[in-house]
Amino acid sequence: MLATVAIPDDIVELILLRLDSLVSLVHAATTCKQWRRVVADAVFRRRYRSLHGPPMAAGTYHNGERFERPHFVPSPSATIDGRHFSLDFLPDDTYCIWTVRDCRGSLLLLDRLQLQPGNGGGYSNLVICEPLARRYEIIPPLSTFANCVQLGAFILVDGDDNAEEGCDGMSNFRVLCVVHGHYKTRAGMFTSGSSYWREETFYSLWASIVGLTARSIYLYMNEGRVISMDLRTSEFSNFLLPSIIEGWDEDDRIRHRMTITAGRDNKERIVVVHFGCKVKVYARLDGGSCGAEWALEKTIEISEAMGGVHRHNRDWDLIQTASLSLHRAGSVLIQQEQGGSSRAKCFRLDVETREMELLPDHHDMKVEVPLSPTLRACIDHDDGDGDALCILVSSLYI
Structure with a gap:
Protein backbone atom coordinates (compact mmCIF):
# COMPACT_ATOMS: atom_id res chain seq x y z
CA MET A 1 0.00 0.00 0.00
CA MET A 56 -21.88 37.99 2.71
CA ALA A 57 -24.66 39.76 4.58
CA ALA A 58 -27.20 37.16 5.63
CA GLY A 59 -29.89 39.82 5.93
CA THR A 60 -31.12 42.73 8.02
CA TYR A 61 -33.03 43.14 11.27
CA HIS A 62 -35.89 45.63 11.31
CA ASN A 63 -37.38 47.06 14.50
CA GLY A 64 -41.03 46.12 14.87
CA GLU A 65 -44.04 47.90 16.31
CA ARG A 66 -44.40 48.68 20.02
CA PHE A 67 -44.46 45.15 21.49
CA GLU A 68 -43.13 43.24 18.48
CA ARG A 69 -39.67 41.77 18.41
CA PRO A 70 -37.34 42.89 15.61
CA HIS A 71 -37.79 40.68 12.56
CA PHE A 72 -35.19 39.31 10.17
CA VAL A 73 -35.37 39.78 6.40
CA PRO A 74 -32.90 37.61 4.39
CA SER A 75 -30.79 39.26 1.72
CA PRO A 76 -32.04 38.48 -1.80
CA SER A 77 -28.58 37.18 -2.72
CA ALA A 78 -28.32 34.93 0.34
CA THR A 79 -30.08 31.60 -0.12
CA ILE A 80 -30.71 30.99 3.57
CA ASP A 81 -33.61 30.02 5.75
CA GLY A 82 -34.52 33.14 7.70
CA ARG A 83 -36.01 31.07 10.53
CA HIS A 84 -32.49 30.27 11.71
CA PHE A 85 -32.06 33.97 12.54
CA SER A 86 -35.28 34.26 14.53
CA LEU A 87 -35.10 35.95 17.95
CA ASP A 88 -37.70 33.66 19.53
CA PHE A 89 -35.04 32.29 21.92
CA LEU A 90 -34.79 35.61 23.79
CA PRO A 91 -36.49 36.04 27.21
CA ASP A 92 -40.25 36.49 27.52
CA ASP A 93 -41.19 39.86 26.07
CA THR A 94 -44.51 40.47 27.83
CA TYR A 95 -44.81 44.25 28.13
CA CYS A 96 -41.35 44.62 26.58
CA ILE A 97 -40.21 46.98 23.86
CA TRP A 98 -37.25 45.60 21.90
CA THR A 99 -34.99 47.88 19.83
CA VAL A 100 -31.95 46.86 17.80
CA ARG A 101 -29.05 49.13 18.78
CA ASP A 102 -26.13 47.66 16.88
CA CYS A 103 -24.95 44.70 14.84
CA ARG A 104 -21.36 43.58 14.38
CA GLY A 105 -20.39 40.45 12.51
CA SER A 106 -22.75 37.74 13.81
CA LEU A 107 -23.65 39.58 17.04
CA LEU A 108 -26.75 41.66 17.69
CA LEU A 109 -27.16 44.24 20.46
CA LEU A 110 -30.69 45.06 21.60
CA ASP A 111 -32.28 47.35 24.14
CA ARG A 112 -35.01 45.64 26.20
CA LEU A 113 -37.36 48.09 27.90
CA GLN A 114 -39.47 46.24 30.46
CA LEU A 115 -42.63 48.23 31.15
CA GLN A 116 -44.43 48.02 34.49
CA PRO A 117 -48.20 47.90 33.93
CA GLY A 118 -50.18 50.34 36.00
CA ASN A 119 -47.59 52.96 36.87
CA GLY A 120 -46.21 53.70 33.41
CA GLY A 121 -42.64 53.13 34.60
CA GLY A 122 -40.07 50.61 33.49
CA TYR A 123 -36.43 49.66 33.37
CA SER A 124 -34.05 48.94 30.53
CA ASN A 125 -31.40 46.29 29.89
CA LEU A 126 -29.05 45.71 27.02
CA VAL A 127 -29.09 42.19 25.57
CA ILE A 128 -26.35 40.86 23.32
CA CYS A 129 -27.02 37.71 21.33
CA GLU A 130 -25.77 35.49 18.53
CA PRO A 131 -28.96 34.48 16.67
CA LEU A 132 -27.50 31.57 14.73
CA ALA A 133 -26.09 30.00 17.90
CA ARG A 134 -29.28 30.94 19.80
CA ARG A 135 -27.27 32.33 22.70
CA TYR A 136 -27.76 35.57 24.58
CA GLU A 137 -26.50 37.49 27.60
CA ILE A 138 -28.36 40.15 29.57
CA ILE A 139 -26.08 43.07 30.42
CA PRO A 140 -26.78 44.99 33.64
CA PRO A 141 -27.80 48.64 33.18
CA LEU A 142 -25.04 51.24 33.16
CA SER A 143 -27.17 53.57 35.29
CA THR A 144 -30.08 52.80 37.60
CA PHE A 145 -31.12 56.44 37.91
CA ALA A 146 -34.56 57.30 36.59
CA ASN A 147 -34.90 59.62 33.60
CA CYS A 148 -31.46 58.78 32.20
CA VAL A 149 -31.31 58.98 28.42
CA GLN A 150 -29.28 56.44 26.47
CA LEU A 151 -27.22 58.41 23.95
CA GLY A 152 -25.82 55.34 22.23
CA ALA A 153 -24.85 51.68 22.59
CA PHE A 154 -22.31 49.95 20.37
CA ILE A 155 -20.59 46.59 19.88
CA LEU A 156 -16.83 47.00 19.73
CA VAL A 157 -14.21 44.65 18.32
CA ASP A 158 -10.53 44.27 19.05
CA GLY A 159 -7.79 44.99 16.55
CA ASP A 160 -8.38 46.97 13.36
CA ASP A 161 -11.84 47.95 12.17
CA ASN A 162 -12.36 44.45 10.79
CA ALA A 163 -15.48 42.81 12.15
CA GLU A 164 -14.53 39.29 11.13
CA GLU A 165 -11.11 39.33 12.75
CA GLY A 166 -12.06 41.10 15.96
CA CYS A 167 -15.40 39.55 16.80
CA ASP A 168 -15.22 36.07 18.32
CA GLY A 169 -18.91 35.49 18.90
CA MET A 170 -20.28 35.45 22.44
CA SER A 171 -16.90 34.43 23.86
CA ASN A 172 -15.19 37.74 23.15
CA PHE A 173 -17.02 41.05 22.83
CA ARG A 174 -17.08 44.53 24.29
CA VAL A 175 -20.05 46.87 24.55
CA LEU A 176 -19.81 50.64 24.87
CA CYS A 177 -22.77 52.55 26.29
CA VAL A 178 -23.23 56.28 26.90
CA VAL A 179 -26.07 57.67 29.05
CA HIS A 180 -26.93 61.14 30.32
CA GLY A 181 -29.10 62.29 33.20
CA HIS A 182 -29.05 64.47 36.31
CA TYR A 183 -26.30 66.66 34.79
CA LYS A 184 -24.01 63.64 34.46
CA THR A 185 -22.76 61.80 31.40
CA ARG A 186 -21.60 58.23 31.94
CA ALA A 187 -19.49 56.34 29.40
CA GLY A 188 -19.09 52.67 30.26
CA MET A 189 -17.34 49.63 28.79
CA PHE A 190 -18.67 46.11 29.39
CA THR A 191 -16.51 43.10 28.51
CA SER A 192 -17.64 39.52 27.97
CA GLY A 193 -17.10 37.41 31.07
CA SER A 194 -17.49 40.44 33.32
CA SER A 195 -20.37 41.37 35.62
CA TYR A 196 -19.85 45.11 35.84
CA TRP A 197 -19.14 48.22 33.75
CA ARG A 198 -15.87 50.13 33.72
CA GLU A 199 -17.17 53.67 33.56
CA GLU A 200 -16.20 57.31 33.59
CA THR A 201 -18.47 60.17 34.67
CA PHE A 202 -18.48 63.73 33.34
CA TYR A 203 -20.54 66.66 34.60
CA SER A 204 -22.43 68.55 31.93
CA LEU A 205 -25.81 70.20 31.47
CA TRP A 206 -26.35 68.02 28.43
CA ALA A 207 -24.34 65.88 26.04
CA SER A 208 -24.52 64.50 22.52
CA ILE A 209 -22.55 61.96 20.50
CA VAL A 210 -20.98 63.87 17.61
CA GLY A 211 -18.69 61.26 16.10
CA LEU A 212 -17.86 57.55 15.97
CA THR A 213 -14.83 56.11 14.21
CA ALA A 214 -12.98 52.81 14.33
CA ARG A 215 -10.73 54.25 17.03
CA SER A 216 -12.71 56.86 18.98
CA ILE A 217 -16.10 58.13 20.06
CA TYR A 218 -16.66 61.88 20.47
CA LEU A 219 -19.03 63.51 22.97
CA TYR A 220 -20.04 67.17 22.78
CA MET A 221 -20.40 68.49 26.33
CA ASN A 222 -21.62 72.07 25.57
CA GLU A 223 -19.64 75.32 25.54
CA GLY A 224 -17.49 74.02 22.71
CA ARG A 225 -15.94 71.17 24.72
CA VAL A 226 -15.49 67.78 23.06
CA ILE A 227 -14.41 64.66 24.93
CA SER A 228 -12.97 61.77 22.95
CA MET A 229 -12.63 58.20 24.18
CA ASP A 230 -10.07 55.82 22.70
CA LEU A 231 -12.02 52.63 22.01
CA ARG A 232 -8.97 50.43 22.41
CA THR A 233 -7.45 51.82 25.61
CA SER A 234 -10.59 53.45 27.15
CA GLU A 235 -8.52 56.59 27.76
CA PHE A 236 -10.19 60.01 27.55
CA SER A 237 -8.95 63.31 26.18
CA ASN A 238 -10.66 66.60 25.39
CA PHE A 239 -10.35 69.66 23.19
CA LEU A 240 -12.24 72.83 22.38
CA LEU A 241 -13.87 73.31 19.02
CA PRO A 242 -11.93 75.89 17.00
CA SER A 243 -13.44 79.36 16.85
CA ILE A 244 -13.05 79.40 13.06
CA ILE A 245 -15.82 76.83 12.62
CA GLU A 246 -18.95 78.28 11.04
CA GLY A 247 -22.42 76.88 10.59
CA TRP A 248 -23.31 75.63 14.06
CA ASP A 249 -24.41 77.15 17.35
CA GLU A 250 -25.13 76.05 20.89
CA ASP A 251 -28.51 74.36 20.58
CA ASP A 252 -30.04 70.90 20.54
CA ARG A 253 -29.49 70.56 16.79
CA ILE A 254 -25.71 70.53 16.95
CA ARG A 255 -25.64 66.79 16.31
CA HIS A 256 -27.37 67.42 12.96
CA ARG A 257 -24.90 70.11 11.93
CA MET A 258 -21.50 68.84 13.03
CA THR A 259 -19.74 65.49 13.20
CA ILE A 260 -16.20 64.31 13.75
CA THR A 261 -14.75 61.59 11.57
CA ALA A 262 -11.33 60.23 10.62
CA GLY A 263 -9.71 60.41 7.21
CA ARG A 264 -7.91 57.60 5.49
CA ASP A 265 -4.77 59.00 7.10
CA ASN A 266 -6.43 58.33 10.51
CA LYS A 267 -6.35 62.06 11.31
CA GLU A 268 -9.41 63.76 12.79
CA ARG A 269 -11.72 65.86 10.64
CA ILE A 270 -14.51 68.15 11.86
CA VAL A 271 -17.32 68.22 9.30
CA VAL A 272 -19.99 70.93 9.43
CA VAL A 273 -23.10 71.45 7.29
CA HIS A 274 -23.14 75.16 6.44
CA PHE A 275 -26.47 76.82 5.63
CA GLY A 276 -27.90 73.38 4.84
CA CYS A 277 -26.34 73.24 1.37
CA LYS A 278 -22.58 72.92 1.71
CA VAL A 279 -20.15 70.91 3.80
CA LYS A 280 -17.02 72.39 5.33
CA VAL A 281 -14.18 70.12 6.42
CA TYR A 282 -11.68 71.20 9.06
CA ALA A 283 -8.42 69.34 9.69
CA ARG A 284 -6.07 69.52 12.66
CA LEU A 285 -2.71 70.95 11.69
CA ASP A 286 0.34 68.74 12.17
CA GLY A 287 1.39 68.97 15.78
CA GLY A 288 -1.80 70.75 16.75
CA SER A 289 -3.60 69.74 19.90
CA CYS A 290 -5.84 72.69 20.76
CA GLY A 291 -8.72 74.42 19.06
CA ALA A 292 -6.59 77.22 17.58
CA GLU A 293 -4.60 74.75 15.50
CA TRP A 294 -7.32 73.67 13.10
CA ALA A 295 -7.71 74.91 9.55
CA LEU A 296 -10.38 74.79 6.86
CA GLU A 297 -9.36 71.98 4.51
CA LYS A 298 -12.11 72.15 1.89
CA THR A 299 -15.67 73.19 1.11
CA ILE A 300 -18.02 70.82 -0.74
CA GLU A 301 -21.17 72.01 -2.50
CA ILE A 302 -23.64 69.19 -1.91
CA SER A 303 -25.52 69.91 -5.15
CA GLU A 304 -22.30 69.36 -7.11
CA ALA A 305 -21.50 66.15 -5.25
CA MET A 306 -25.01 64.91 -6.07
CA GLY A 307 -24.32 65.32 -9.77
CA GLY A 308 -27.89 66.41 -10.42
CA VAL A 309 -29.48 63.34 -8.81
CA HIS A 310 -32.24 63.73 -6.18
CA ARG A 311 -31.97 67.52 -6.08
CA HIS A 312 -34.46 69.27 -3.82
CA ASN A 313 -34.68 72.72 -2.31
CA ARG A 314 -34.45 71.40 1.22
CA ASP A 315 -31.71 71.58 3.81
CA TRP A 316 -29.30 68.75 4.48
CA ASP A 317 -28.56 67.34 7.92
CA LEU A 318 -25.72 65.20 9.19
CA ILE A 319 -26.54 61.80 10.70
CA GLN A 320 -24.43 60.57 13.59
CA THR A 321 -23.16 57.06 12.83
CA ALA A 322 -25.27 54.60 14.82
CA SER A 323 -22.97 51.61 14.32
CA LEU A 324 -19.30 50.98 13.62
CA SER A 325 -20.45 48.78 10.75
CA LEU A 326 -21.62 51.99 9.01
CA HIS A 327 -18.35 53.86 9.50
CA ARG A 328 -16.07 54.39 6.51
CA ALA A 329 -12.83 56.32 6.76
CA GLY A 330 -13.10 59.79 5.24
CA SER A 331 -16.90 59.66 4.99
CA VAL A 332 -19.95 61.05 6.78
CA LEU A 333 -23.67 60.27 6.59
CA ILE A 334 -26.09 62.98 5.48
CA GLN A 335 -29.80 63.09 4.74
CA GLN A 336 -32.36 65.41 3.17
CA GLU A 337 -35.96 65.49 4.26
CA GLN A 338 -38.33 64.48 1.47
CA GLY A 339 -41.48 66.17 2.74
CA GLY A 340 -44.91 64.66 3.18
CA SER A 341 -44.97 61.05 4.34
CA SER A 342 -41.79 60.06 2.49
CA ARG A 343 -38.86 58.93 4.59
CA ALA A 344 -35.60 60.85 4.38
CA LYS A 345 -32.99 59.38 2.06
CA CYS A 346 -29.61 58.65 3.58
CA PHE A 347 -26.35 59.17 1.69
CA ARG A 348 -22.70 58.50 2.44
CA LEU A 349 -20.58 61.49 1.45
CA ASP A 350 -16.88 60.82 0.93
CA VAL A 351 -15.30 64.12 1.95
CA GLU A 352 -12.02 63.15 0.28
CA THR A 353 -13.31 62.13 -3.16
CA ARG A 354 -16.53 64.27 -2.97
CA GLU A 355 -18.58 61.27 -4.09
CA MET A 356 -22.03 60.43 -2.73
CA GLU A 357 -23.65 57.02 -2.36
CA LEU A 358 -27.33 56.36 -1.69
CA LEU A 359 -27.73 53.96 1.25
CA PRO A 360 -30.54 51.70 2.43
CA ASP A 361 -32.33 52.67 5.62
CA HIS A 362 -29.51 53.34 8.09
CA HIS A 363 -31.71 52.12 10.96
CA ASP A 364 -31.66 48.56 9.57
CA MET A 365 -28.89 46.35 10.97
CA LYS A 366 -27.13 43.83 8.74
CA VAL A 367 -25.92 40.55 10.19
CA GLU A 368 -23.09 38.70 8.43
Missing part, protein backbone atom coordinates in the same frame (compact mmCIF):
# COMPACT_ATOMS: atom_id res chain seq x y z
CA LEU A 2 1.31 3.44 -0.92
CA ALA A 3 1.95 5.81 1.96
CA THR A 4 -0.19 8.93 2.09
CA VAL A 5 1.84 12.08 1.53
CA ALA A 6 0.51 15.12 3.39
CA ILE A 7 0.15 18.31 1.39
CA PRO A 8 2.05 21.18 3.05
CA ASP A 9 -0.15 23.81 4.69
CA ASP A 10 1.11 26.60 2.43
CA ILE A 11 0.03 24.63 -0.67
CA VAL A 12 -3.39 23.91 0.86
CA GLU A 13 -3.73 27.61 1.63
CA LEU A 14 -3.03 28.60 -1.98
CA ILE A 15 -5.65 26.13 -3.19
CA LEU A 16 -8.32 27.26 -0.74
CA LEU A 17 -7.70 30.93 -1.47
CA ARG A 18 -8.94 30.27 -5.01
CA LEU A 19 -12.40 29.25 -3.79
CA ASP A 20 -14.73 32.14 -4.54
CA SER A 21 -17.75 30.73 -2.70
CA LEU A 22 -18.18 31.02 1.05
CA VAL A 23 -20.25 27.84 1.03
CA SER A 24 -17.47 25.98 -0.80
CA LEU A 25 -14.97 27.19 1.76
CA VAL A 26 -17.13 25.93 4.64
CA HIS A 27 -17.50 22.57 2.88
CA ALA A 28 -13.72 22.43 2.36
CA ALA A 29 -13.21 22.98 6.08
CA THR A 30 -15.18 19.79 6.81
CA THR A 31 -12.77 17.66 4.75
CA CYS A 32 -10.13 17.09 7.43
CA LYS A 33 -8.53 18.62 10.49
CA GLN A 34 -5.66 20.06 8.45
CA TRP A 35 -7.98 21.98 6.14
CA ARG A 36 -10.06 23.21 9.09
CA ARG A 37 -6.88 24.45 10.75
CA VAL A 38 -5.76 26.30 7.62
CA VAL A 39 -9.13 27.97 7.00
CA ALA A 40 -9.61 28.97 10.63
CA ASP A 41 -6.20 30.64 10.83
CA ALA A 42 -6.47 34.44 11.24
CA VAL A 43 -3.81 35.12 8.59
CA PHE A 44 -5.68 32.98 6.06
CA ARG A 45 -8.97 34.74 6.81
CA ARG A 46 -7.37 38.15 6.30
CA ARG A 47 -5.95 37.07 2.95
CA TYR A 48 -9.24 35.48 1.89
CA ARG A 49 -11.17 38.62 2.86
CA SER A 50 -8.76 40.87 0.96
CA LEU A 51 -9.20 38.75 -2.17
CA HIS A 52 -12.95 38.13 -2.03
CA GLY A 53 -14.33 41.04 -0.04
CA PRO A 54 -16.21 41.07 3.27
CA PRO A 55 -18.48 38.19 4.35
CA VAL A 369 -22.76 35.03 7.60
CA PRO A 370 -20.75 33.92 10.67
CA LEU A 371 -17.89 32.10 8.97
CA SER A 372 -15.14 32.46 11.53
CA PRO A 373 -17.07 31.51 14.71
CA THR A 374 -18.29 28.38 12.95
CA LEU A 375 -14.83 27.28 11.93
CA ARG A 376 -13.43 27.95 15.37
CA ALA A 377 -16.20 25.78 16.79
CA CYS A 378 -15.13 23.01 14.42
CA ILE A 379 -11.55 23.11 15.68
CA ASP A 380 -12.71 22.93 19.28
CA HIS A 381 -14.53 19.65 18.58
CA ASP A 382 -11.93 17.17 17.36
CA ASP A 383 -14.12 14.19 18.26
CA GLY A 384 -16.23 14.61 15.16
CA ASP A 385 -18.79 17.10 16.43
CA GLY A 386 -16.96 19.82 14.54
CA ASP A 387 -17.73 18.22 11.20
CA ALA A 388 -21.38 18.04 12.15
CA LEU A 389 -21.41 21.70 13.14
CA CYS A 390 -19.85 22.80 9.85
CA ILE A 391 -22.23 20.70 7.80
CA LEU A 392 -25.20 22.01 9.78
CA VAL A 393 -24.20 25.64 9.23
CA SER A 394 -23.44 24.99 5.56
CA SER A 395 -26.96 23.62 5.13
CA LEU A 396 -28.37 27.01 6.10
CA TYR A 397 -27.10 28.54 2.88
CA ILE A 398 -27.56 25.87 0.22
